Amino acid sequence: MGSISFKNRNSIIYSVLMLVCIVGFWLFQNFYTPASYSEAPSDTHGITSVPAFALPRSTTGSMIDHRHYCLSYSETHEQAEWVAYVLKKEHLTYDDRKRPYFIEDPKVSTKSADWKNYRGSGYDRGHLCPAGDRRFSEQAYNETFYTSNISPQDRDFNAGIWNRLEQQVRRWAKKKGTLYVITGGILEKDLDEIGAEAVSVPEYYYKIVASGNASKMTAIAFLMEGKERSKPLHTFVVPIDELEKRTGIDFFYQLSDQMQASLESGTDIGNWPM
Numbered sequence: 001m002g003s004i005s006f007k008n009r010n011s012i013i014y015s016v017l018m019l020v021c022i023v024g025f026w027l028f029q030n031f032y033t034p035a036s037y038s039e040a041p042s043d044t045h046g047i048t049s050v051p052a053f054a055l056p057r058s059t060t061g062s063m064i065d066h067r068h069y070c071l072s073y074s075e076t077h078e079q080a081e082w083v084a085y086v087l088k089k090e091h092l093t094y095d096d097r098k099r100p101y102f103i104e105d106p107k108v109s110t111k112s113a114d115w116k117n118y119r120g121s122g123y124d125r126g127h128l129c130p131a132g133d134r135r136f137s138e139q140a141y142n143e144t145f146y147t148s149n150i151s152p153q154d155r156d157f158n159a160g161i162w163n164r165l166e167q168q169v170r171r172w173a174k175k176k177g178t179l180y181v182i183t184g185g186i187l188e189k190d191l192d193e194i195g196a197e198a199v200s201v202p203e204y205y206y207k208i209v210a211s212g213n214a215s216k217m218t219a220i221a222f223l224m225e226g227k228e229r230s231k232p233l234h235t236f237v238v239p240i241d242e243l244e245k246r247t248g249i250d251f252f253y254q255l256s257d258q259m260q261a262s263l264e265s266g267t268d269i270g271n272w273p274m
Helices: 006-031 138-143 155-159 161-176 240-247 257-265
Strands: 063-065 070-074 079-088 124-127 150-153 178-185 192-194 199-201 204-212 217-225
Touching (some): 079 150, 079 161, 124 155, 161 178, 204 240, 217 240, 217 257, 240 257
Antiparallel strands (some): 079 178
16 A cells, blocks of 8 residues: 555645534534523622512513513513513613623523524524613623523614614613613514524514602503614503503502502603603
8 A cells, every 4th residue: 555645644634624623613603602691700780680569470480580680481482571670870881891692591491592593594683681781790781691581683673663762761761760671572372483492583572661669650661563663762652551461461460459550551651751
């Protein structure tokens, strides 16, 4: 047998190295998961808890508490049925944060959907609790990149009317001081799905913004089709009662019946200038 020439040997080594690199990149893309963001070093901002009176009822029994927001996870739809968080004036910083990986939520017992379900789907990984509302600490910012906090959104909608609503909520927080925000997609039957885990694509999204306390509260609610619209924000305002019918979720259920009736039946635009 003739010996392998120097040139051929180099060619074989190069091919093997290329194969190793390709396999390594594929393994990194498909199996690498950073450490849980909830196990990061101590957060000097403590915990931002949503008070009980501002929380919705979970229809799934899968309530998840993170340090700076909480959610109710729907395994059927592979996303949160609602995400709730407190937004304070002092939370609104412009700190520059390095965008982390989207990772599965370690607190969801059934596992939240892998971000790769979104790859090639044509939909954005739309934050429910916006990363922009959580720039005040690295911990708070990173936690918004759990996949339990994202939902498939049309790109123009995500960057358009939905983003304009998020900006309006920040303006209200600057004026009012402390807000309670509840948001999610309308999770219904027979929705389109994406990815191997069949992540539902909501046709509509909602957001409730409240201010006050258990004895005196004002709130405003929005319902938007997941498509870009040029209409002003006030045209999307609906009674909270309508959202309860569409979602099956009981919002503000820990308030008195009288207060719930007052808060949820109307559209209180007067207290929420836009």
